[in-house]
Amino acid sequence: MLSAQRLLAVARKEWIQLRRDRRSMILAFALPVFLLLFFGQAINWDVTDIPLAVRDEDRTQRSRALVEAFEESGYFRVAEWLERRGDAEARLARGVVTGVLIIPAGFARDLAAGRPAPVQLLLDGGDANTATIALNYADAIAARFSRDVLLEGRRVEAPVTAETRVWYNPTLESRHMIVPGLIAVIMSIIAAMLTALTIAREWERGTMEQLAATPVHRLEVVFGKLLPYVAIGLFDVAVATVAGVLVFGVPFNGSVVLLAAMTLLFLLGALGLGIFISAAVRSQVLAMQVAMVATYLPALLLSGFLYDVAGMPRVLQAVSYIIPARYYIAVTRGVFLKGVGLETLWIQGVFMVAFAAVGLGLATAAFRKRIA
Amino acid sequence: MSGALAPARGSAMNEPAVLARDLTRTFGRFVAVDRVTFSVARGEVYGFLGPNGAGKTTTIRMLTGLLRPSAGEGRVAGVDIAGDTRELRRRIGYMSQKFSLYTDLTVAENIELFAGLYGVHGARFRERRAWVLAMAGLEGRERRLVADLPLGWKQRLALGCAVLHEPPILFLDEPTSGVDPVARRAFWDLIDGLAAGGTTVLVSTHYMEEAEYCHRLMLMNRGWVIAEGTPAELRARMAEPILEVETDDAPRAVEALAGAPGVLEAAMFGRAVQVVVRDEAEARAVIPAVLAAHGRAVGEMRRVPPSLEDVFVSLVRREGGAAPG
Numbered sequence A: 001m002l003s004a005q006r007l008l009a010v011a012r013k014e015w016i017q018l019r020r021d022r023r024s025m026i027l028a029f030a031l032p033v034f035l036l037l038f039f040g041q042a043i044n045w046d047v048t049d050i051p052l053a054v055r056d057e058d059r060t061q062r063s064r065a066l067v068e069a070f071e072e073s074g075y076f077r078v079a080e081w082l083e084r085r086g087d088a089e090a091r092l093a094r095g096v097v098t099g100v101l102i103i104p105a106g107f108a109r110d111l112a113a114g115r116p117a118p119v120q121l122l123l124d125g126g127d128a129n130t131a132t133i134a135l136n137y138a139d140a141i142a143a144r145f146s147r148d149v150l151l152e153g154r155r156v157e158a159p160v161t162a163e164t165r166v167w168y169n170p171t172l173e174s175r176h177m178i179v180p181g182l183i184a185v186i187m188s189i190i191a192a193m194l195t196a197l198t199i200a201r202e203w204e205r206g207t208m209e210q211l212a213a214t215p216v217h218r219l220e221v222v223f224g225k226l227l228p229y230v231a232i233g234l235f236d237v238a239v240a241t242v243a244g245v246l247v248f249g250v251p252f253n254g255s256v257v258l259l260a261a262m263t264l265l266f267l268l269g270a271l272g273l274g275i276f277i278s279a280a281v282r283s284q285v286l287a288m289q290v291a292m293v294a295t296y297l298p299a300l301l302l303s304g305f306l307y308d309v310a311g312m313p314r315v316l317q318a319v320s321y322i323i324p325a326r327y328y329i330a331v332t333r334g335v336f337l338k339g340v341g342l343e344t345l346w347i348q349g350v351f352m353v354a355f356a357a358v359g360l361g362l363a364t365a366a367f368r369k370r371i372a
Numbered sequence B: 001m002s003g004a005l006a007p008a009r010g011s012a013m014n015e016p017a018v019l020a021r022d023l024t025r026t027f028g029r030f031v032a033v034d035r036v037t038f039s040v041a042r043g044e045v046y047g048f049l050g051p052n053g054a055g056k057t058t059t060i061r062m063l064t065g066l067l068r069p070s071a072g073e074g075r076v077a078g079v080d081i082a083g084d085t086r087e088l089r090r091r092i093g094y095m096s097q098k099f100s101l102y103t104d105l106t107v108a109e110n111i112e113l114f115a116g117l118y119g120v121h122g123a124r125f126r127e128r129r130a131w132v133l134a135m136a137g138l139e140g141r142e143r144r145l146v147a148d149l150p151l152g153w154k155q156r157l158a159l160g161c162a163v164l165h166e167p168p169i170l171f172l173d174e175p176t177s178g179v180d181p182v183a184r185r186a187f188w189d190l191i192d193g194l195a196a197g198g199t200t201v202l203v204s205t206h207y208m209e210e211a212e213y214c215h216r217l218m219l220m221n222r223g224w225v226i227a228e229g230t231p232a233e234l235r236a237r238m239a240e241p242i243l244e245v246e247t248d249d250a251p252r253a254v255e256a257l258a259g260a261p262g263v264l265e266a267a268m269f270g271r272a273v274q275v276v277v278r279d280e281a282e283a284r285a286v287i288p289a290v291l292a293a294h295g296r297a298v299g300e301m302r303r304v305p306p307s308l309e310d311v312f313v314s315l316v317r318r319e320g321g322a323a324p325g
Helices: A004-020 A021-043 A061-072 A087-094 A109-111 A129-149 A175-206 A208-211 A218-246 A256-281 A282-299 A314-320 A324-338 A342-366 B056-063 B085-090 B108-119 B122-136 B151-162 B181-196 B231-236 B250-257 B280-293 B308-319
Strands: A050-056 A076-081 A099-103 A122-125 B018-027 B032-041 B045-049 B071-076 B091-096 B168-173 B200-205 B216-221 B222-227 B244-249 B263-269 B272-276 B298-304
Touching: A004 A021, A004 A218, A004 B108, A021 A061, A021 A175, A021 A218, A050 A061, A050 A087, A050 A129, A061 A076, A061 A099, A061 A109, A061 A129, A076 A129, A087 A099, A122 A129, A175 A208, A175 A218, A175 A256, A175 A324, A218 A256, A218 A342, A256 A282, A256 A324, A256 A342, A282 A324, A314 B071, A324 A342, B018 B056, B032 B056, B032 B071, B032 B168, B032 B216, B032 B222, B045 B181, B056 B071, B056 B168, B056 B200, B091 B108, B091 B151, B108 B122, B108 B151, B122 B151, B151 B168, B151 B181, B168 B216, B181 B200, B216 B231, B216 B308, B222 B231, B222 B308, B231 B308, B244 B250, B250 B263, B250 B272, B263 B280, B272 B280, B280 B298
Parallel strands: A050 A076, A050 A099, B045 B200, B045 B216, B091 B168, B168 B200
Antiparallel strands: A099 A122, B018 B032, B018 B071, B216 B222, B244 B272, B244 B298, B263 B272
16 A cells, blocks of 8 residues: 555655755765765875885995886886985885895805805885785796796796786776775765655654554655665766766676666665664664764775685674675676676575565564654 | 545544544553543534643544554544545544645645645645635745745645545644744634634643633543533633732742742732632631741732643642643
8 A cells, every 4th residue: 555656755755855956966966076076086005116225245247137127117216226225124124115126145146156146135024915916016026037037038938937918907906996996995985975864853853653644555665765766876876987987998898787686776775774774763873873983994904805804704704795795896897897787696686685675674664753 | 436525435424423332542651541531523623732741633644543542442524533544534634743844835836735635636726726826825836845835824825735635634743843933823714714614623722821712622642631611611610720820020939938837839910920729718817827927928829820831730739740842
C-alpha cells in the first residue's frame, strides 16, 4: 500500500529544503569536485627526483659518469655537492636531501685495475617507502653501470632476460590509480554526510512529529528522502569521471552504464547508512560526527585506496569486507583502468547489493514513526 | 485510499468519535497518564485542561498513534489506536504542541506537501488549498517562507494543513500557546467553525479562559483525571463558596485573611479580594472582624461564581495534592 504520490511529496519537499540550505548545497555539489581536483593533484606516489647530495672524492671522468648515470635515470637529482664527507650527516638530518652518494678516491683506478670499487649511498630511512624505492633504483643503476664497465662496449646477450610489460597502467602513473580510488573515497564520505542530517533535523525541529501523524509510511519517508540524494550522487560521480578523464588524463576503458549501475547500488547503501545514523541518534551534530567516523577512516585506510587489502593483517582484511568503499574502489579502478565488465565485477556487484539492502534495511528499521 | 474519509468498517453511527478506557502510559517508573477513561461525541469540542506535566500531551499522543499505550485501550473514529495507525491517521488531523510545519518551505509548499501526504489531489486539492489560504488569511502570501510569518498566522496555517483532508476528528495540542490573546480568540473562532461543520475537536490547553470555549472538558493533574464535565457542571462541583470583598488595601487584606478561621484561600482580584471559604455564613461574620482587627476598611461582600481555575484549585485541594506551577 505504498503510494508514489506520498513518496514524491517527501522527495519534492526534501529537494526544496536542500536547495534553500547553502551548507547542504556546498556539500552536495561543490565539495566532491573540489576534493577530487585538490587531492587528485596533491596525492602522488611516484618517487622521482629524489634529492641527492654527492661527495666526489675521486674527481675523475669515471666518477662523474656514475653521478650522471644517477641523474639520467630520472629518479635522482643532485641537489648539492659536498665539500667534506662530514657534512653528509648534517644534510640528511636536516632533511635537505634524501640520500648522500659518496664516491671514495681511487674509484676510477680500482675500476681500471678490475678491483671492486665500492661507493657508499646513505639514505634517510625516515620515510621507509621512499628509502626502499630509492635503494632499489640505486642498486639497478649501479648494476647497470658495472655491466657497462665490464663489457667495455662489447655486445653480449644475457642468458636470462625478463621481458616485463605493465598492463592497465603502462606508464605506472600513480595518478591513474589515485583518481578512480579517490572518487570512491570521496563519495563514501559525502553520501553518508548528506543524509546524516535529514532525519535528525526533523527530530530537532519538531517537524517529524507532524510528519509522523500523517498516513505516510516509513518506507515512503526513507525512499522519498533518498531520491534527491541519489540523483545528486550520480551527478557528482558523472562530474568526477569527466574531470578525471579531462583534467587528470585518466583512461576510461570500461562501460559508462556499468559504472552508473554500480554507483547507484553503492549510493543506495551509503545514503541509507547516513539515514540510519540520522534516525538512530536524532541529533544533527552527533549524526554528522558518527557519519564522519564511520566512513572517513575506513574508506581511506581499509578500502584498498592507500594500502592493498591483500597486504593487510588478517583481522583488518576481515573488517574490510564490511567496508563498502572496498567494493566500489574495485569497481571504479576496474572500469576506468582495466575496462572490465560484469564478468569480473559481479562479485563486487553482489556485495554492493547486499550492502544496499543492509543500508536501506537499517535506515527503515531505525526510522520509527512512534515518538518513543 | 478512496475510502479515507468513509466511516470505519462496522462502526455504528452512535459509536462515540473517541473512546478511551483506562488509558495508561508509563515512562520507566514515571506514570505520565494513569487510567484515563472518557468518551467524546461527534461534533463535540472536548478540552484537556491542566498544568504542564498533567498528561495532556501524552494522552493526545496515544490517541493519535504516536505513542503506544502501556495499558488500556482506545478507539478513535472507529479505529483501534493500538492497531493500524495509518488507517487511524487518515481519519484524524493533528497539530503538535511545538509549531512544526517546515519553516524553510513557503506557505504554498507546505500545503502541497501535506496535501500529497494526505492524498488530496486534483480539483479537491485546488478547492482545499483555496479554503486553507482563506481560512488562515494567507491569500496573496502563498510564496512567503513560513519562517517569516508571525506566530498567529503560522498556527492558522498549521491548523489548515492538519485539516486539508477534512478529517472527522481533529487533535490540537496547546495550539495557542505563545499566541497573543486576540490571535487566540481568532483561532478559537476557527475551531468553533470546524466543530459547527461536524468535526470533532480534542484540544489541550493550560489557559483557563480557553477551557470555557469547550463543550466538555477534562481536568487533569499529574496523570490523573480529577474531574470531567461541561464548564457549568464543573463550576457546580465546587462546594466552597467564593466571596468577593471590597477593601481599601487589597494586598494587606490578603495578608490579613491568610490563615483566618474558615478561610481556605485569599487572592487579589483587581482592587478587591476573592476569598474561598468553608462556609458562607461563617465567613460573612469572620472576614469583617479580621479585616477590622488589622485596620482595613471593609466594603461590600458578595458571592461570586467560581472560575474554572478556582474549580481546578479546589478539586486538587480536595484530592489532597498540590497543583504544580
